[in-house]
Amino acid sequence: MSYNYKDILAELRRQGYKITPQRRAIIQILDSNTIFLTPQEILQTTHNHPGKFSLVTIYRTLTMLEKAGLVCRLNNEFDGASYSLRRTHNHHHHLVCSDCRLAVNIEDCNLEELEKRVSKNTNFIVDSHMLEFSGICPECQAKREQSDGRKQIS
Numbered sequence: 487m488s489y490n491y492k493d494i495l496a497e498l499r500r501q502g503y504k505i506t507p508q509r510r511a512i513i514q515i516l517d518s519n520t521i522f523l524t525p526q527e528i529l530q531t532t533h534n535h536p537g538k539f540s541l542v543t544i545y546r547t548l549t550m551l552e553k554a555g556l557v558c559r560l561n562n563e564f565d566g567a568s569y570s571l572r573r574t575h576n577h578h579h580h581l582v583c584s585d586c587r588l589a590v591n592i593e594d595c596n597l598e599e600l601e602k603r604v605s606k607n608t609n610f611i612v613d614s615h616m617l618e619f620s621g622i623c624p625e626c627q628a629k630r631e632q633s634d635g636r637k638q639i640s
């Protein structure tokens with residue numbers, strides 16, 4: 487099961503959040519993009535929507551959506567955090583293409599054993615983990631090969 491725009495509005499109402507035009511617009515922007523967006527990029531897209539937007543509005547909305555469990559966050563070391571709608575209820579990780587930023591959900595996480603070991607070695611109660619994969623998607627691999635080929639010819 488995955489969330490769409492309407493599910494998200496319904497879930498926010500269920501959790502007691504108000505749906506302001508700004509919040510609605512930000513959810514629409516996230517919904518129409520498959521890649522993770524930084525708050526700055528979301529702000530750049532808001533001129534297509536009525537109402538006033540600031541980076542603060544966007545950060546607040548993203549924080550709210552994250553608390554409500556409706557967005558996923560990536561922590562990129564260069565661009566800072568970026569966000570996408572949470573498309574699945576299941577525990578998952580993300581694999582992101584470094585060239586085109588295509589993101590794929592990875593649902594087969596088997597880190598339970600590692601968590602147990604870490605917990606045993608440190609006496610911590612381990613209750614969560616974060617893991618991000620990065621790489622080059624098949625399409626970008628093909629593009630890279632093409633441009634390498636061109637370089638060799640010239």
Ligand SMILES: [Zn+2]
Pocket residue numbers: 558571572573578579580591
């Ligand atoms: Zn996700």
Ligand SMILES: [Zn+2]
Pocket residue numbers: 583584585586587588622623624625626627
């Ligand atoms: Zn790619």
Ligand SMILES: [Zn+2]
Pocket residue numbers: 577578579595596597615617
């Ligand atoms: Zn996991």
